[in-house]
Amino acid sequence: xxxxxxxxxxxxxxxxxxxxxxxxxxxxxxxxxxxxxxxxxxxxxxxxxxxxxxxxxxxxxxxxxxxxxxxxxxxxxxxxxxxxxxxxxxxxxxxxxxxxxxxxxxxxxxxxxxxxxxxxxxxxxxxxxxxxxxxxxxxxxxxxxxxxxxxxxxxxxxxxxxxxxxxxxxxxxxxxxxxxxxxxxxxxxxxxxxxxxxxxxxxxxxxxxxxxxxxxx
Amino acid sequence: xxxxxxxxxxxxxxxxxxxxxxxxxxxxxxxxxxxxxxxxxxxxxxxxxxxxxxxxxxxxxxxxxxxxxxxxxxxxxxxxxxxxxxxxxxxxxxxxxxxxxxxxxxxxxxxxxxxxxxxxxxxxxxxxxxxxxxxxxxxxxxxxxxxxxxxxxxxxxxxxxxxxxxxxxxxxxxxxxxxxxxxxxxxxxxxxxxxxxxxxxxxxxxxxxxxxxxxxxxxxxxxxxxxxxxxxxxxxxxxx
Numbered sequence: 537x538x539x540x541x542x543x544x545x546x547x548x549x550x551x552x553x554x555x556x557x558x559x560x561x562x563x564x565x566x567x568x569x570x571x572x573x574x575x576x577x578x579x580x581x582x583x584x585x586x587x588x589x590x591x592x593x594x595x596x597x598x599x600x601x602x603x604x605x606x607x608x609x610x611x612x613x614x615x616x617x618x619x620x621x622x623x624x625x626x627x628x629x630x631x632x633x634x635x636x637x638x639x640x641x642x643x644x645x646x647x648x649x650x651x652x653x654x655x656x657x658x659x660x661x662x663x664x665x666x667x668x669x670x671x672x673x674x675x676x677x678x679x680x681x682x683x684x685x686x687x688x689x690x691x692x693x694x695x696x697x698x699x700x701x702x703x704x705x706x707x708x709x710x711x712x713x714x715x716x717x718x719x720x721x722x723x724x725x726x727x728x729x730x731x732x733x734x735x736x737x738x739x740x741x742x743x744x745x746x747x748x749x750x751x752x753x
Numbered sequence: 754x755x756x757x758x759x760x761x762x763x764x765x766x767x768x769x770x771x772x773x774x775x776x777x778x779x780x781x782x783x784x785x786x787x788x789x790x791x792x793x794x795x796x797x798x799x800x801x802x803x804x805x806x807x808x809x810x811x812x813x814x815x816x817x818x819x820x821x822x823x824x825x826x827x828x829x830x831x832x833x834x835x836x837x838x839x840x841x842x843x844x845x846x847x848x849x850x851x852x853x854x855x856x857x858x859x860x861x862x863x864x865x866x867x868x869x870x871x872x873x874x875x876x877x878x879x880x881x882x883x884x885x886x887x888x889x890x891x892x893x894x895x896x897x898x899x900x901x902x903x904x905x906x907x908x909x910x911x912x913x914x915x916x917x918x919x920x921x922x923x924x925x926x927x928x929x930x931x932x933x934x935x936x937x938x939x940x941x942x943x944x945x946x947x948x949x950x951x952x953x954x955x956x957x958x959x960x961x962x963x964x965x966x967x968x969x970x971x972x973x974x975x976x977x978x979x980x981x982x983x984x985x986x987x988x989x990x991x992x993x
Contacts, residue, residue: 652840654836654838654840655840655842657803657836657840658834658836658840658841658842658899659842659854660803660826660829661801661803661829661832661833661834661903662829662830662833662853662854662858662902662903662906663826663827663829663830663854663858663859663906664826664854664857664858665826668857668858672853672857673842676844677842677843677844680844
């Protein structure tokens with residue numbers, strides 16, 4: 537098997553641009569997914585069934601249908617309602633955020649509900665309000681437990697951003713497909729892209745590991 | 754101090770409390786005994802509304818708990834509670850466990866809260882444990898910290914929910930000693946316990962509960978030496 541390093545070098549500037557967009561998409565997904573996920577997670581814990589219903593269905597929908605389908609629906613269905621020329625990067629960022637929020641909502645909910653009931657009772661018995669008890673007692677303990685599953689979700693998010701290539705968002709995978717189309721070669725574009733994704737995810741998991749250890753101390 | 758009238762509670766079709774009437778005076782130590790499932794813990798947890806109830810009334814220190822205008826957080830500031838499983842906050846040092854509520858709820862400055870905490874730790878014999886985390890404490894030590902934490906709010910009433918049931922036998926004594934001291938100082942206390950020795954020695958009044966009602970009540974002498982009711986007699990014959 538001959539491996540043509542020359543075409544990899546030729547595409548290097550495009551891969552660099554692509555990887556920056558991949559990081560950008562992932563960061564947007566992480567930030568907005570986390571914020572939205574917190575809101576939806578809290579919504580899912582409301583006692584009232586009717587208030588809880590839309591939050592439940594949000595999670596059902598975004599967790600229960602493929603991200604691939606969601607990206608197509610959002611880019612070709614939802615976005616054109618707001619703008620004549622939808623930007624694929626914007627559509628991709630929105631899809632990733634909405635999708636990640638569903639998973640993150642479940643991580644928040646599970647983290648909070650995993651804290652022993654006695655902790656909330658002890659806090660309330662001391663006269664703390666529900667908000668105070670959450671802030672000082674429940675969340676600090678829950679966040680520590682959320683870090684590993686959140687890290688997992690962030691890694692999934694980086695990899696899933698590659699699906700935005702299908703709507704021509706110029707991220708990493710998009711340039712891999714472009715290279716494949718130009719040279720009709722398989723190993724060079726896809727192995728290069730795979731390697732770059734691996735570097736991204738390994739770096740993130742190293743970072744998370746360090747964060748986890750710091751929280752343990 | 755505490756007036757309970759016709760207190761009823763059920764979980765679905767299971768009636769846990771079937772009409773409790775009791776008046777607890779200031780500085781009185783009331784001990785609640787009875788078989789498990791008799792409703793005694795539920796009764797105690799209704800007193801600070803950790804458990805909502807269906808019918809009846811509870812008035813504590815002039816606050817009617819069911820009155821929508823009553824701020825339950827204000828009531829709970831005056832009603833300390835000690836749990837069977839301690840429920841210390843594992844992510845905070847012993848000192849922070851004790852100072853948190855006085856600082857956040859009573860709005861005390863840090864110095865005042867810390868001073869009070871150290872004073873209470875000395876009182877329960879754990880002044881050297883101020884800066885350790887709860888997971889390094891024995892059960893008996895953890896429960897004494899939990900008592901100090903509740904006392905730091907300077908409550909008018911203390912509720913104890915089987916405070917020694919989760920302890921190894923050799924640690925029961927140290928916790929009971931702290932509670933005895935507290936009773937001697939005139940704290941109003943409601944204690945759910947299986948420690949009959951404590952009930953006899955420290956209790957001003959003993960309530961025997963079974964099947965969601967108070968079957969019999971009286972002084973420790975009346976209950977332990979001359980129980981009137983069959984159910985009381987059969988319970989005591991099993992535990993004494």
